[in-house]
Amino acid sequence: MEKAIEAKALRKSFKDTEVLKGVDFEVKRGDIFALLGTNGAGKTTIVKILTTLLKQDGGTATVNGFDVASKPDNVRQSISLTGQFAAVDEILTGRENLIMIARLRHLRNQRQVADNLLKRFGLTDAADRRVSAYSGGMRRRLDLAMSLIGKPQLIFLDEPTTGLDPEARIEVWKIVKELADSGTTVFLTTQYLEEAEQLADQIAILHEGKIIAGGTLAELKKLFPPAKVEYVEKQPTLEEIFLAIVGKRRKSKWEQ
Amino acid sequence: MGTIKTYFFSDMSVMLGRSMRHVFRSMDTIITVTLMPIAFMLLFVYVFGGAIQTGTDNYVNYLLPGILLIAIASGISYTAYRLFMDMQRGIFERFHSMPIARSTVLWGHVLTSLVSNAISVVVIILVALIMGFRSSAGVLSWLAVVGILALFTLALTWIAAIAGLSTKSVDGVSAFSYPLIFLPFISSAFVPTASMPGPVRAFAENQPVTSIVDAIRYLLAGQPVGNDIWIALAWCLGILIVAYIFAMWVYRRKSA
Numbered sequence: 313m314e315k316a317i318e319a320k321a322l323r324k325s326f327k328d329t330e331v332l333k334g335v336d337f338e339v340k341r342g343d344i345f346a347l348l349g350t351n352g353a354g355k356t357t358i359v360k361i362l363t364t365l366l367k368q369d370g371g372t373a374t375v376n377g378f379d380v381a382s383k384p385d386n387v388r389q390s391i392s393l394t395g396q397f398a399a400v401d402e403i404l405t406g407r408e409n410l411i412m413i414a415r416l417r418h419l420r421n422q423r424q425v426a427d428n429l430l431k432r433f434g435l436t437d438a439a440d441r442r443v444s445a446y447s448g449g450m451r452r453r454l455d456l457a458m459s460l461i462g463k464p465q466l467i468f469l470d471e472p473t474t475g476l477d478p479e480a481r482i483e484v485w486k487i488v489k490e491l492a493d494s495g496t497t498v499f500l501t502t503q504y505l506e507e508a509e510q511l512a513d514q515i516a517i518l519h520e521g522k523i524i525a526g527g528t529l530a531e532l533k534k535l536f537p538p539a540k541v542e543y544v545e546k547q548p549t550l551e552e553i554f555l556a557i558v559g560k561r562r563k564s565k566w567e568q
Numbered sequence: 569m570g571t572i573k574t575y576f577f578s579d580m581s582v583m584l585g586r587s588m589r590h591v592f593r594s595m596d597t598i599i600t601v602t603l604m605p606i607a608f609m610l611l612f613v614y615v616f617g618g619a620i621q622t623g624t625d626n627y628v629n630y631l632l633p634g635i636l637l638i639a640i641a642s643g644i645s646y647t648a649y650r651l652f653m654d655m656q657r658g659i660f661e662r663f664h665s666m667p668i669a670r671s672t673v674l675w676g677h678v679l680t681s682l683v684s685n686a687i688s689v690v691v692i693i694l695v696a697l698i699m700g701f702r703s704s705a706g707v708l709s710w711l712a713v714v715g716i717l718a719l720f721t722l723a724l725t726w727i728a729a730i731a732g733l734s735t736k737s738v739d740g741v742s743a744f745s746y747p748l749i750f751l752p753f754i755s756s757a758f759v760p761t762a763s764m765p766g767p768v769r770a771f772a773e774n775q776p777v778t779s780i781v782d783a784i785r786y787l788l789a790g791q792p793v794g795n796d797i798w799i800a801l802a803w804c805l806g807i808l809i810v811a812y813i814f815a816m817w818v819y820r821r822k823s824a
Contacts, residue, residue, distance in 0.1 A: 363665040385667060393665040399658035403590050415582045416668050418575055442593075458662070468665075 316341045316466050316497040317362060321371035324357055331357050333521035334371065339514065341465075344488065344498040346512035348505065353518045355501035356396060359470045362499070363393045376465055392464035396471050398455040402444040406435050406454050409443060410461065417462035429457040433487075449480030456487055467491060469500040473507060478551050479558060485510055576669040583676025584683070590650055591684045597646050602688040605639035606695050612758060613699060620759055628701045632693070633784035634757020637777060638749055639692055640685050640721050644728040645745030647681040651732030652741045655822070674729065674819060681725040682718065689717060704790035712797070713787050719804035720780060724748060726811035733818045757781045776803035 317339035324332040331354040339345040349355045360366035362375055364384040372379060378386040393399075401409050410426035419425055430436045433453040443451060452472065459467055469488070473481040488511055492498055502508055508515050509529060516526040525532060548556075591597055609631060612620075617627040624630050654660050654677075663673045693701070705713070731744040754768065755761070755777035761769050772778055783800040786793040 360661075363661075365661055365664055388665060388667040391665065393662060395658040395661050397658045399662040401586065401659060402657070403593050404586065408589070412582055412586060413666075416579060416663070416666055418578065 314341060315339065315374075315377075316343070317345075317373070317375055317499060319358070319362070319371070319373045322358065322361060322368050322373060323370035324354075324361065324366070324368050331521055332368070335518070335521070335523055337516050337523055337526060339497060339499060341497055342492070342495055343513040344492045344500065344511050345514045345516070346508035347499070347501045347516050347518055348503070348508050349501070349518035350503060354521055355518060356470055358518070359393070359395075359468050359499070359501060363391060363468055364388055365393075390464055391466045391468060392459040392462070393468045394455050394459045394470065394472060396474065398448075398451040400443050400451055400454050400458065403442060405440050405442055406430065406446070406450075407439040409454060409458060413458045413461045419462060425461060429460065433457045449476055449483065452476055452480060452484060453487075456484070460491075464496070466497040466499065469498060471501055471503065473502070473504065478555060481507075482555075576672060579668045579672040580676060580679070583672045584679050587650055587676055587680040588683065591646070591680065594646075597684075601639060601643040601646065601684070602691050604642060605635050605688070605692055608638060609635045609692070609696065609699070616758075621763075622760055626700060626702065628696055628699050629703070629789065630785065631758065632696050632701055633781045633788070634752045634755065634777070635692060635696075636689055636717065636784070637720065637752050637757065637780065639688050640717070641724060641745060641748040641751070643685045643688055644681055644721070644724040644748075645742055646684075647677055647725055648728035648732035648735075648741045648744065649738070650680075651677055651729060652735060652738065655733065677732075678722070678725050678729070681728070682721055685721045686718075703788045705788050706790070709787040709790065713784050716780060716784060716787075716797070716800055716804065719801065719808060723804050723808035723811060726808060726815045729815040730811060730818055733815065733822055751775060751777045752781070755781055776800070776807070779803060 315338050317337075319335055319337050322332050322335040323330070335354075335358060337345075337347075347355050347358065357366065361368045362373055362380060364380055364387050367381060372381070374380065375387045376390040378390075380387050401412070404412065407426050407430060410429055411422045414422035414425045426439075427436075430439045433456070435450065435454060435457070438446065438450060443454065446454065456469075456472070459469075472488070473484050476484065485507070488498055488500065492511075492513075498511075500507075500511070512529070514526070514528060515532060516523045517532075518524075525535060609628075612631055612635075613628055617631075620627065622630045651674075654673075660673060664670060703710075727748070728745070731741055735741050735744070752758070755772050755775060757777060761772045761778065764772055779796050779799040780803065783793050783796040786796065
């Protein structure tokens with residue numbers, strides 16, 4: 313099986329608004345696939361259909377070879393969803409959150425799984441603190457860690473970096489790249505072009521309910537007029553300045 | 569690919585454990601559901617009680633059933649709150665996209681409501697014992713009382729589920745429970761209905777709380793209950809069935 317996701321003519325309406333007007337795309341196994349679109353373009357709707365949270369009005373979608381409408385249980389078995397808002401339990405501690413998901417996935421060595429992930433995501437020190445005391449970046453890391461439990465073949469990340477500070481965003485990118493390197497297929501939605509550019513093997517642009525362009529970054533670039541060579545003085549962006557200053561201090565702390 | 573096994577009981581215990589932790593980690597919940605009814609009980613017995621003519625010499629005995637119903641009515645408002653927060657925070661979506669027995673997501677909250685209300689009922693009865701509550705009821709009568717209270721809790725819990733699943737703000741979630749908490753005051757819970765003016769009396773005698781309070785009171789006093797128990801059971805079951813059907817309808821609409 314080559315394809316992790318295959319969507320054909322997906323349609324979905326909410327009351328009178330037609331959100332998806334026949335969406336077609338494919339995701340190859342092991343790829344990072346980025347779905348680009350503005351707010352309200354229907355990205356989340358697609359994620360919800362593919363993760364069995366929502367039923368489409370028309371068209372078909374298969375995930376890991378299973379039809380989302382007729383075999384939702386098989387689909388759920390092989391995927392994991394990290395939604396737009398960190399879906400973590402605020403009242404539980406970080407460790408309890410991980411153990412809860414490990415129990416729901418019926419793993420044996422739940423504590424070990426939790427400990428390993430806490431370590432991998434730099435949350436060991438905060439493991440026994442309640443999540444309500446976590447920063448946005450820590451929540452997102454915990455959220456991602458929860459999604460990795462049970463080693464799903466395909467991970468959905470719905471706007472994984474929205475609302476994160478630049479540092480936390482780069483951390484998430486690192487995690488996504490590591491995931492893809494280990495063979496996991498990643499489906500991510502984003503409204504940041506840079507994010508797609510940094511991460512994705514394949515990009516699809518969703519606009520007004522249809523995929524209007526798709527392919528690799530190189531292929532997409534070919535669709536547009538060739539790059540002009542211009543000479544401009546390159547000033548560091550504020551983001552680069554910020555990361556340079558903050559990064560120095562963080563690195564020395566992290567690389568002990 | 570064979571069929572996917574689901575683990576209803578194991579998933580259920582995870583969900584129950586999770587929301588019981590929410591109960592025990594929230595001081596606010598504990599204060600409202602046990603201390604407030606106890607404060608009412610103290611107030612009515614030691615402040616107003618002397619002026620209330622109930623025709624019995626032990627006002628604690630007279631009062632206790634109504635206090636228990638108030639405790640349950642305020643307890644279930646937290647079920648609505650917890651459900652609402654789960655919907656808001658996206659943890660529902662995480663659970664729903666996982667290979668678990670889906671119904672446990674909702675039933676976990678319902679079971680938690682039963683268990684936590686049972687705990688507060690027991691605590692309140694213990695305090696009542698210290699205040700002079702005595703019962704000559706046998707095992708069967710106590711079982712009947714437990715049954716009525718459990719049915720009452722379930723009925724109100726499903727009403728709470730409707731509120732928790734359908735409201736759009738936290739304020740709405742708590743507002744729905746005020747009438748439920750208030751209902752016992754216009755019933756035979758604190759004073760005999762015979763002392764009320766005509767229209768109020770008509771309302772009090774024909775609303776569910778009066779028949780439930782009377783049934784529990786007679787059972788605890790070891791007196792024949794007559795028709796009251798059947799009227800009480802009919803109310804509880806009727807509300808339970810209607811609320812359950814409506815709550816499931818809302819739930820399916822929200823999560824399909």
